[in-house]
Amino acid sequence: MNVGVAGLRFGMSWAQIFAAYSETDLLAVCDVGAKRRDLARAQLEPDAIYDSLEALIADDRLDAVAIFTPAPLHAQQVIAAIQAGKHVLSAVPAAMTLDEAKQLAEVVSSSDRTYMMAENWVHEPVVARAVQLYREGTLGQVYYAEAEYYHGLQQLRRRQDGRPTWRNSLQPLLYPTHGTAPYLHMTGDRLAEVMASGASGRSDRADGYQADWIQTAMFRGEQGALFRLSNSFQNVHAASHLLIFHGDEGSLETGRFDQARTVCYYSSGDEEDVRREVCEHPELPQFGGELAGDHGRTSMQIVMAFVQAAATGSAPPVDIMLALDMTLPGIVGLQSIRSGNWEQVPDPRSWT
Numbered sequence: 311m312n313v314g315v316a317g318l319r320f321g322m323s324w325a326q327i328f329a330a331y332s333e334t335d336l337l338a339v340c341d342v343g344a345k346r347r348d349l350a351r352a353q354l355e356p357d358a359i360y361d362s363l364e365a366l367i368a369d370d371r372l373d374a375v376a377i378f379t380p381a382p383l384h385a386q387q388v389i390a391a392i393q394a395g396k397h398v399l400s401a402v403p404a405a406m407t408l409d410e411a412k413q414l415a416e417v418v419s420s421s422d423r424t425y426m427m428a429e430n431w432v433h434e435p436v437v438a439r440a441v442q443l444y445r446e447g448t449l450g451q452v453y454y455a456e457a458e459y460y461h462g463l464q465q466l467r468r469r470q471d472g473r474p475t476w477r478n479s480l481q482p483l484l485y486p487t488h489g490t491a492p493y494l495h496m497t498g499d500r501l502a503e504v505m506a507s508g509a510s511g512r513s514d515r516a517d518g519y520q521a522d523w524i525q526t527a528m529f530r531g532e533q534g535a536l537f538r539l540s541n542s543f544q545n546v547h548a549a550s551h552l553l554i555f556h557g558d559e560g561s562l563e564t565g566r567f568d569q570a571r572t573v574c575y576y577s578s579g580d581e582e583d584v585r586r587e588v589c590e591h592p593e594l595p596q597f598g599g600e601l602a603g604d605h606g607r608t609s610m611q612i613v614m615a616f617v618q619a620a621a622t623g624s625a626p627p628v629d630i631m632l633a634l635d636m637t638l639p640g641i642v643g644l645q646s647i648r649s650g651n652w653e654q655v656p657d658p659r660s661w662t
């Protein structure tokens with residue numbers, strides 16, 4: 311499969327994985343920034359380097375493109391790529407408004423091209439273990455869950471010339487998928503309604519940041535469960551993920567900080583008996599050893615699943631409907647902050 315990658319900051323690690331994978335050839339890359347293109351030229355030596363997505367998707371040799379551009383561009387760029395006949399792997403989130411989400415759902419659903427959202431929290435070792443315990447029945451029915459995602463990204467909010475990037479005004483709930491993905495992937499539930507609120511520290515400490523420091527949403531799932539999500543990109547607290555699942559047979563919590571992806575604690579039945587387990591990625595010899603990048607092995611599993619789905623026409627693990635089920639609760643959560651009311655999260659299946 312011939313692949314092109316758009317957006318060469320986080321996207322560089324994906325380009326390296328496509329270049330290393332035995333089933334794909336990294337043929338082309340694109341970025342609007344000349345420095346990023348130069349770096350990619352030096353490190354990856356792809357056949358073609360473009361300065362726009364339009365030029366990339368016009369390359370007839372490409373079967374698929376991976377889009378790792380700023381989040382506000384994803385939906386429109388994915389639509390353009392699908393319409394150009396490419397299979398698309400999209401960075402999270404899928405969309406940032408209900409209007410573009412609806413358009414995206416319509417275009418992807420009426421195409422035979424594969425769409426997959428690259429959500430790593432479906433493949434993190436702790437989540438894979440939680441899913442296994444859930445499927446074995448160890449947790450029973452999950453009636454309450456929590457997810458926290460605190461990731462201060464102050465250094466990515468301004469360009470070198472001081473102009474703000476999209477992250478300087480990113481409302482935390484518009485980036486919900488790292489928190490929503492594990493619960494939704496595990497249970498098959500859909501978050502149907504939301505009440506949310508936000509808070510900030512003192513404005514003279516915000517350094518020009520134009521969003522709430524933290525936003526917390528309470529969701530009610532279609533299966534009756536409560537789910538709380540807290541997101542912050544202005545945390546003074548160290549970066550951390552946390553997942554908690556309470557089932558009627560057992561419960562599971564992940565570790566924190568550097569143990570968030572690999573350590574879980576679970577109990578079943580007897581509340582005194584809490585087990586600590588270190589969870590590991592599967593071996594992935596198809597990639598010929600370790601690769602650089604923040605998310606290494608989760609990205610490899612995503613690439614393998616994407617290529618498999620595109621090659622066979624089967625459903626990818628995070629298809630357009632699940633991607634929107636992971637994304638829309640945050641968009642509607644922001645609406646709830648503004649209205650002060652519980653808001654209904656649309657079912658994207660009703661749009662197509």
Ligand SMILES: NC(=O)c1ccc[n+]([C@@H]2O[C@H](COP(=O)([O-])OP(=O)(O)OC[C@H]3O[C@@H](n4cnc5c(N)ncnc54)[C@H](O)[C@@H]3O)[C@@H](O)[C@H]2O)c1
Pocket residue numbers: 316317318319320321340341342343346361362363378379380381382383401402403428429430466475605
């Ligand atoms: N764990 C994760 O899943 C994870 C982690 C980091 C980033 N992300 C997502 O990946 C995406 C990229 O993240 P990032 O940190 O690299 O963002 P970024 O804004 O730092 O970099 C984006 C890159 O895209 C380029 N770009 C901008 N507009 C473009 C266009 N129209 N066409 C082609 N290239 C363009 C920029 O020059 C830049 O090099 C974001 O949507 C982010 O949400 C996901």
